[in-house]
Amino acid sequence: MNLPLENTLFQSLPIPWLLDPHGLRSFPGPFLAxxxxxxxxxxxxQGHRSEIVHALHEKYGTFVRIAxxxxxxxxxxxxxxxxxxGNGSLKANFYDAFVSIARGLFNTRSRAEHxxxxxxxAHIFSQKSVLEFEPYVKTYVQSFMEQWDRLCVAGAKGLQGNDGEGGWRGRDGRVWLDCLPWYNYLAFDIIGDLAFGSPFGMIAAAKDSAPVAKSQEQAISMYGQGDSKCDTVSIPAIKILNERGEYSAATGVxxxxxxxxxKRYIPWYSRGSEAVEHLAGxxxxxxxxxxxxPAYRVDVLSKLQDxxxxxxxxxxxxxxxxEALTQLIAGSDTTSNSSCAITYYLASNPxxxxxxxxxxxxxxxxEDDPVSSYEVVKNLPYLEAVINEALRLHSTSGIGLPRIVPQGGLTIQGHFFEEGTTLSVPSYTIHRDREVWGDDALVFRPERWFExxxxxxxxxxxxxxxxxxxxVGRxxxxxELLVIISSIFRRYEVVLEHPDRPLETREGFLRKPLSAGLG
Incomplete structure (x- = not known):
């Protein structure tokens, strides 16, 4: 049986280097790659792909062979x-590792199906449609701030909480907490309501918990009959989402x-595969x-149905x-990761x-409403510059997304690449390009957006x-970011608990902060 080249043992032997079918032998990179x-x-x-590839570009230059x-x-x-x-490039088989229930908008590789x-x-996330979602966003931002207000009062009294609430504690008249779990709760409740019609209740419970079907087969059977009474158990959805992202990003290469x-013989991959199944459930x-x-409401799921x-x-x-699962994954991690990174950079730059x-x-x-209105804050130049500068340094997705060169080939900087070659541009690295951003490209400085x-x-x-x-959800x-960040920083003054510590991250498909201790 003849298998496609990418499906065989061929790629893990010296044969590709000897035959050099894509003309990449002359490009530098790690020996094993x-x-x-x-x-x-x-x-x-290992969870630091973007940083490692960036270091290779610093060493070798514009072109680095990573496989x-x-x-x-x-x-x-x-x-x-x-x-x-219109250039005809296709997504590489990297995206196959992200398929669970069925191929969605994100992981389909067929141009026609995409x-x-x-x-x-696309129309669901048009500017007009998105404005219909604003009341849902504001509802959960309000709940989020009520929780933080409660912690501030308790912290001023010198009280302390539990790990489920970010391990908050009162000291020096402040409340000190890790903001990442809270931003996770906020993002999950927002997208849960928009994608599935009701929140997961994480903000109210201050806990990472969501119901999952015990048996996908039973749930699908019940689902087909319009019956929601399938057996469920609670899972730590945020933790499982992180495991799923790391597993899929590592498996996809x-x-x-x-x-x-x-997946069968290495426990780390086995756990990641189970995370994929849990999220599907x-x-x-x-x-x-x-x-x-039977109740109808205007949200992502109703628009998907229509x-x-x-x-x-x-x-x-x-x-x-x-597709609902795709929106949950895309709309939760990105918002929470970005909100946490923006908060960290603002706290570290008083x-x-x-x-x-x-x-x-x-x-x-x-404005009397403590939650900002999008219409009021959407044109604030410094707010936009702050958000963009944080997204530059903490690229939500920093890895180079792989594309297969189409028929006819592509030419980049005088180099011609033949059909079938896999190419990518790492956002993490170009966001640190000194020719574009200046000699202080590694510094958080929103003013550069005006200069x-x-x-x-x-x-x-x-x-x-x-x-x-x-x-599609841009x-x-x-x-979300405009409303969340403007509401939080209008109300609270935030400082770092450990100003000398950098923002630590771990990367799956997305770069996720590990924690951000604030007061």
């Missing part, structure tokens, strides 16, 4: 070539033939519960559940925080990816 995908697999599993058939290119101009509309899905989904082997149980209710492709066909139930607070006080002086060449910045800044496969993410 010339012969095997295992080098990148190990790097991805037998994968070239990382740290040229901002390459974004418009590799990820452009086009069909995007036509159904391995050859296809090796993936079932590591969560989505199945949540959608089953929602669709059993959407139709060019032939007038709606999504099937399995596809609907898969002068920036004060400047932002003055802008917020001036703009919101006549630098705006055209070069716009071509390099890549927090939501680029081209036809860019993040408008919702922007609304």
């Amino acid at each position: 010339r012969f095997s995908d295992l080098w990148l697999g190990r790097v991805a599993q 037998p058939n994968h070239l990382s290119i740290s040229d901002p101009a390459a974004l418009q070539i590799i990820y452009a509309h 086009s069909r899905k995007r036509k159904i989904i 391995l050859p296809l033939w090796l993936r079932p082997v590591v 969560l989505a199945i149980a949540a959608v089953a519960k929602r669709l059993s209710s 959407g139709k492709d060019d032939n007038g066909n709606p999504m099937g139930r399995e596809e609907l559940t898969a 002068n920036v925080q004060k400047k932002l607070q003055k802008e917020l006080d001036d703009a919101l002086a006549n 630098r060449d705006n055209q070069a910045i716009q071509k390099t800044f890549n927090p939501f990816s680029y081209g036809p496969r860019a993040c 408008n919702l993410a922007t609304l």
Whole structure:
């Protein structure tokens, strides 16, 4: 039986280097990466892929070979070539590792299927539609701040909480806490309500817990009958989401033939595979519960139900559940990670925080609602610069997203790459390009957004990816960050508990802060 090249043992032997089918032998990179995908697999599993690839670009320059058939290119101009509309590039088999219930908008590799899905989904996240979601966002931001107000009062009395509440404690008239769990609770409750019709209740419980179907088969059967009464158990959804992201990102760079082997025999991969199943069960149980209710409400799920492709066909139930799960994954981790990183950078730069607070006080002086209105804050220049600067340094997705060169090839900086070559541009690295951002590119300084060449910045800044496969939820993410950050910093003064500690991260598909101790 003849298998495609990417499916065989071929990629893990010296043969690719000897034959050099894609003309990559002359490009520098780690020795093992010339012969095997295992080098990148190990790097991805360790959780610091973006930093390691960035160090290689610092050492070798623009082009770095990180696998037998994968070239990382740290040229901002390459974004418009590799990820452009209409160039025919396809997603690599990296994305197969992210499929659970069914292929969704994010992980489908077929151009035709992606086009069909995007036509159904894109209007859901148009600016007009996203504004309909604002009341839901504000409701949970209000609940979030009520919890923090409660902790501030308790902290001022010298009390302390438990680990489920971020291990908060009162000292020196302040409350000290890790803000990351709280931002996780907030993001999960928002997207849970939007994607599944009801929140997970994490803010109120101050706990990482969500119901998941005990048996996917039973849940699917119940779901098909419109019955939500399937057996469920509670899982730590945030923890499992993190495990799933790390597993899929590490598995996706391995050859296809090796993936079932590591999943069966290596415990780390086995746990990650179980996390994939748990998240699928969560989505199945949540959608089953929602669709059993006759009440109609305007949210992501209702709009997914109403959407139709060019032939007038709606999504099937399995596809609907898969897309709801995609929105849960994409809309929770990105918001919580970004909110935490922005808060960290503002806490570590008190002068920036004060400047932002003055802008917020001036703009919101006549607003009685403690939760900011998107309409009021959407055009605040310093707020936007603060958010963008944090997203630059803490790229939500910092890895280079792999694309397969289409028929006819691509040319980048005078190098011609043949059809079938895998190329990527790492956001983490181009966001630190000194030619674009200046000699202080590693420093958090929002003022650079008013000083630098705006055209070069716009071509390099890549927090939501680029081209036809860019993040469809960008408008919702922007609304959430503007409302969350403006509301929090209008109300609270935040400092770091340990100012000398950098923001530690661990990377799966996304770069996630490990903690952020604040007072």
